[in-house]
Amino acid sequence: MLEEILRQLFIKSFTNLYGQEPPVQQVNFQKTRPEFEGDLTIVVFPFLKLAGRKPEQLAEEMGNEMMKESEMIAGFNVVKGFLNILISDRFWLNFFAENHDKELYGRKEITGKPVVVEYSSPNTNKPLHLGHIRNNLLGWSVSEIMKANGKNVVRVNLVNDRGIHICKSMLAWKKWGNGCTPESTGKKGDHLIGDFYVLFDKEFKKEVKALLPENYDQLDEKAQEEAMAKAESQSTLMNEAREMLVKWEANDPEVRLLWEMMNQWVYDGFDVTYKRLGVSFEKIYYESQTYLLGKSLVQEGLEKGVLYRRDDNSVWCDLRDEGLDEKLLLRRDGTSVYMTQDLGTAQLRVKEYDPEKLIYVVGNEQIYHFDVLKRVLVRLGREWGNDIEHLSYGMVELPNGKMKSREGTVVDADDLMDEMVATAKSVSEELGKAKDLSPEDADRLYHTIGLGALKYFILKVDPKKTMLFNPAESIDFNGNTGPFVQYTHARICSVLRKAKDMGVELDNEVRMSDLQSKEKEIIVMMYGWPIVLNQASENRSPAMIANFIFELAKEFNQFYQECPILKESADVERRQFRLQICGMVAALLRNASELLGIGMPNRM
RNA sequence: GGUCUGGUAGCUCAGCUGGAUAGAGCAACAGCCUUCUAAGCUGUGGGUCUUGGGUUCGAAUCCCAACCGGAUCACCA
Structure with a gap:
């Protein structure tokens, strides 16, 4: 907004002076560096030729002309080719007066066709771990951010509830479970199933080892592979x-019953985890209900001649002319693979929602898969394949490398949340913070802080980057962290409470006419929020939101340190104004952190 | 091997649609609580932005090459 006004002003002034219109895209403003005076800076180097002036001269002339043209400009200075522009206090105060009491300042109204965001998409054979946490937080947060920026977001989850991996858990339970249940063991259902999955793997490995030839270790690599496959x-x-899977597909009543029971245990477990994480969905798809979709698409592709059948009856798509490989779409026994299912579910979603975009929050190890998915859809005549967006994110690594469930090096989601809450509790108690809270309120607070720390820690890093999680060092509560922001909010609330106790009423009218530097810095920063929100939405980046709330909280803490608020009792107008700033900062911290799923406590 | 992706302070990360002296936090050290919550604030030290070329008034940012790391190229999902 401000930039747009200034851009027009710059172009007009330039045309006045030099009779030529500068190219619009060259006219860019940036925030003036703090060591110089001014609010916004324009670099004049690109316009030297057009104006026929030297840098300093051009900047000087432009500054004067712009000041003449608009009252918004309160002053300027020139350093080399940089024209630093000072915006009038009036402009900032007007902005503040208009927006300071808006609880949801910067959010846009929702319009347009749906944007379908798929995230989470768990397997039902093991509990969620840290990698899933990143997925869930990202998917949820990106959805919230896009909604806040006016997108009509529908969040969906595709549960992978069928396949050989589930059969492994089922078989292990049948063999060694002695009929145990979540109730009988007191274990969360997803963890119980996960244990049987691990048990299967262990027994399977044992069995395979016994089947290997005695000279296995002496074999060369290729022979080892063969021997392993044989075993x-x-x-x-x-x-x-495998037999179980065949029976499942044939609707065998006994297998289906067992499957339903055990899946239900897992769902009950997931529900608890989702709820604690604070994520939710408008719609849940189950792969058992959608895995056959896509076969008809393949059939269609065969008829159109876009796909082809090999002698062994398997069906393929040849993408070699696009720089990719051949891709299998139906096995030789006619069953569908992952890709086939995704073709089908994509088609289903398009039918159900007529979306503007389909976003898939899935790890970056599947970049190739989604690339193929889009191209196959387009070949099948589904132009909307191009509307598919793979929001790929980096893995979460531990200090000793990747997480591997089989090696027991996973960080379990439930355990991690427990730890975070426990840490929040012990830190709070150490600092003597929660003395006068009821036990229930205290527990709620620990949850808010613990989860806030975790969510901030995960979301503040750029989604596409691989990130490191060090359990030993754990997650900090000081500095660039969730609790830092929460603390700032709690502090503001405390000031506002005190004001009320003192009988200082907050009113909505802004009467202040001049700005002090810290006051101004905060207001300027808040002015930029809609731009940050828009960029975060476009870039699908909660990290940008996290960055913003950290900067805002830091800025406020400096203001808090330097400027008396309630103690400013001699100047009633200034006290009122500073309280209004407090109100707007607190509201914006709530507003922005809500998009990350981080709660802002009123005291801590 | 092909494709994709990353390499910024001791550590974790910003900055990357080209701009002024490359920023935060953690860790280390030194200050600030009889005064609005010290989970805070202030200061000090810490950098060949992997390397080498190129593009230009100007490069951490764009291009090319090399080195190092990760992902992927399944009749797994």
């Missing part, structure tokens, strides 16, 4: 699991 194919455990 695995001989495994009765694996064959039983």
Whole structure:
């Protein structure tokens, strides 16, 4: 807004002076560096030729002309080719007066066709871990950010509830479970199932090892591979699991019943985790209901000649002319693969929602998969394949490398949340913060702080980057963290409470006519919020929001340190104004952090 | 090997649609609580932005190459 006004002003002034119109895209403003005086800076180097002036001269002349043209400009200075422009206090105060009491300042009204965001998409054979946490927080947060920026977002989850991996858990439970249940063991359902999945793997490995030839270790690599494959194919455990899958697909009542029961345990467990994490969905798809979709698309592709069938009856798409490989779409036994299912579910979503965009929040190891998905859809005549966006994010690594469930190096989601809440509790108690809270309120507070720390920690890093999580060092509560922002908010609330106690009423009218530097810095920063929100939405980046709330909180803390608010009792107008600033900062911290799912406590 | 992606302070990360002396936090050190919550504020030290070329008034940012790391190229999902 401000930039747009200034851009027009610059162009007009330039044309006045030199009779030529400068190219619009060259006219860019940036925030003036703090060591110089001014609010916004324009670099004049690109216009030297057009104006036929030297840098300093051009900047000087432009500054004078712009000041003549608009009252908004209170002054300017020139350093080399940089024209630093000072915006009048009036402008900032007008902005503040208009927006300071808006609880949801900067949010846009929702319009347009739906944007379908798929995230989470768990397997039902093991509990959620840290990697899933990143996925869930990202998917949820990006959805909230886009909504706040006016997008009609629909959040969906596609649960992978069928396949060989579930059969493994089922088989292990049948063999060694002795009929145990979440109730009988007191274990969360998803963890119980996960244990049986691990148990299967352990027993399977044992069996395979026994089946390997004695000279296995002496074999060369290729021979080892062959021997391993042979042993695995001989495994009765694996064959039983496969049998189970066949029975499942044939709707065998006994298998289906077991499957439904065990899946339900997992869902009950997931629900608890989702709720604690604060994520939710408008719609949940189950793969068991959608995995056959897509076969008809493949059929259509065969008829159109876009796909082809090999002698062994398998169906492929040849993408080699686009620089990719051949991709299997139906196995030789006619069953569908991952890609086939995704083709089908994409088609289903398009039918159900007629979306503007389909966003998939999925790890970056699947970049290739989504690339292929889009191209196959387009080949099948579905131009909307180009509206698919893979929001890919980096893995979460531990100090000793990747998380591997089989090696027991995963950070479990439930455990991690427990730890965070426990840490929040002990830190609070150490600082003597929660003395006068009821036990229930205190617990709620610890939850807010613990989860706030975790969410901020994950979301502040650029989604596409691989990030490191060090459990030993754990997550900080000082500095650039969630609790820092929460603390700032709690502090503001405390000031506002005190004001009320003192009988100082907050009114909505802004009467202040001049700005002091810290006051101005905060207002300027808040002015930029809609731009940050828009960029975060366009870039699908909660990190930008996190950055903003940290900067705002830091700015406020400096203001708090330097400027008396309530103690400013001699100047009633200034006290009122500073309280209004407090009110707007607190509202904006709530408003922005809500998009990250981070709660702002009133005291801590 | 092909494709994609990353390399910024001891550590974790910003900055990357080209701009002024590359920024935060943590860790280290030194200050600030009889005064609005010290989970805070102020200061000090810490950098060949992996390397080498190129583009230009100007490069951490764009281009090319090399080095190092990660992902991926399944009749797994």
